Amino acid sequence: MSQSEIPPVSGGGQRTSRYRINLGNLPLWLQYSIAVAVAGIGMYLAWHVGHTRPTPAWFRNALPVWMFVGPLLLLFFLARWALKRGKRR
16 A cells, blocks of 8 residues: 555544664663653652542552562662673773
């Protein structure tokens, strides 16, 4: 099917072209920045929609565990990164 044979989208507008973006080609710092921004926006939207709703019991019970595990994982990955960086030099 050629470009001229593609039927118009509903509403009579022209079909827009699509761009493929490979995020894996971006620098690592930019990949992490995008991931943190998307996660932050998602968390804000979830909070904005549900901050007046009661918290589920399973989440309340699991929260202390994640408050302990999260910082431990952060320290582990920071230490691993520092060791790898030290070996390269």
